[in-house]
Amino acid sequence: MIAIVDYKMGNLRSVENALKRMGAEFVVTADAEQIRRADRVLLPGVGNAAEAMENLRSAGLVDVIRSLRRPVLGICVGMQVMCRCSEEGDVDCLGIFDARVKRFVPGLEVKVPHMGWNSIGNLESKLFKGIEGGEYVYFVHSYYPELCPDTIATTTHGKMFSAALKYENFYGTQFHPEKSGDVGERIIANFLKL
Amino acid sequence: MVAKRIIPCLDVKDGRTVKGVNFVDLRDVGDAVELGQYYARGGADELVYLDISATREGRNTFTRLVERIADGINIPFTVGGGISSLDDAARLLDAGADKISINSAAIANPELINQIASRYGSQFVVVAIDAKCGDDGIWRATTHGGSRFTDLELFAWAREAEQRGAGEILFTSMNHDGTRKGYPCDTFARLAEELTIPIIASGGAGSVADIAQVLTEGRADAALAASIFHFGEITVGELKSELKQMNICVR
Known part of the structure; x- marks a missing residue:
């Protein structure tokens, strides 16, 4: 079973719809036990990182997420x-990936938010099996x-950043991917097959 | 580099897409999901669905349609038309819309931009501006399909919308809309100069060259078009491959 973590960070519907289109079974849950038992855990999220951390804390999920040993995709x-x-x-x-998250500095060709389709490169994971460097995904x-x-994938918007990360069983x-057309669906399918 | 986006716009009335010819490989051109999937397969980067229903029943039908679109389409889509409150926005978000576009409601109540953006994030809020250049050479926002001027000067209003939390500006020149003579590229370029958020160009495209020009000289991040796609003059795929040949970065 796949668990989509519901920690009140935006609409989960597009992730649910993507899994439905692929015929995958899932639960939407904030229950620690259900998340621990899941074969795959998806941690979506739209909004503010500080609020997201606060919501994880108040749902009692900080240590639960950290302790997961099966594939997790943020x-x-x-x-x-x-x-x-x-x-x-x-x-x-949570300190799982060794990266800091920074704000884009707006510039001549650097609109903020970074919105739209951009290419990914330096692909280094089974998550990208069957996907060529240079393919476009939605940011x-x-x-x-x-x-x-x-870092297991990079993208450039003003400067190069991590488009995807991996540490042990954790992916991000x-x-x-749920909005990135066929390429995105391939990435989700790869995650489910890890 | 982030690709320039090509966005077909579909008008929906009482749950059915209007305008458009029958494409050979499409069963029902009036079915918003099927038409959307057709464009998505053809390389559309996003879709905009505009509800032009005038009745409450039509609006309710549209919400149910948005749910079906969200189920069936794997690229982002924006919905617009008749959104005048935070509740309207919430209803469409729950139905699965990725973004909403607000126009006259934002002019009547600019605080609505702040409310929606702070609740659901700037990425969810597109502020559409229909502006017209008057005889005095000043661009002002209009309402009612360009027939009524407001006292909002285009650039000031666009900056205000950005400061209030808009994630994108969809700008239509009412002097150019429907003329098929191209876009006011100087005006677009000045908007790009004054804003940091992405700008979607709408209204006026008659040719690939027009679209290429607004994406380069006009510095627009995306081009939205309706009739050139719906009437089968050019497919999204053909447009994008021509743009690519002009060294414009597209997906």
Whole structure:
């Protein structure tokens, strides 16, 4: 069973719909026991990283997430809270990935938020099996995880950042695979097969 | 580099898409989900669904339709038309919309932008501006399809919308809309200069060259179009491959 963690960080519907389209069974839950028992855990999230950390704390899920041994996929803010810390609300995060989350500095060709389709490269994980470097995925964010030893995909928006991270059984994508067309569905399918 | 986006816009009335010819490989051009999937397969980067229903029943039908669109489409989509409160926005978010577009409601009540953005995030809020350049050479926001001027100067209003939390600006020149003579690229470029959020260009495209120009000289991040796609003049795929040949970064 797949568990989608419901910690009140935005709408989970697009992730649910993607799993439905793929015929996968899932539960939407904030229950620690159900999350611990799940074969796969998805941690989506749209919004503010500090609020996301606060919500995980008040749901009693901080140590639960950290202690998971089966594949976990954080998406967008769900990935950012798995990093070391975030400039958004100046908050300490779960510290699973060794990256800090920083704010984009707007510039001539650097719109903030970074919104739309951008290409991913330097792909280094089974998560990207069957996907070529240069494929486009959909991003919407104003904060990014810096490059670090856990980086398994990169994207450039003004500067190069981590489009995806991996540490042991933990995975994270800054982009939204559930909104990234066929490429995104392939990435989710790969995650489910890990 | 983030790709320039091509966004087909679909008008929906009482739950059915209107306008458009029958594409050969499409069973029902009036089915919003099927038409959306057709565009998505063809390389559309996002979709915009605009509810032009005038009745409450039509609006309710639209909400149910948004649920079906969210179930069936794997790229982002924006919904607009008749959104005038936080409740409207919440209803469409719950139905699965990725973004909502607000226009006259934001002019009537600018605080609505703050309310929606602080509740659901800036990425959820597109502020649409229909502006017209008057005889005095000043661009002002209009309502009612360009027939009524407001006292809001375009650039000031766009900056205010950004400060209040808009995640994108969808700008239509009512001087150009429907003319098929291209976009006011200087005006778009100045908007890009003054804002840090992405700008979607709408209204006026008659050719690939027009779209290419607004994405380069006009510095727009995305181009939204309806009739050139719906009437089968060019497919999204053909447009994008022509843009690519002009060295414009597209997916």
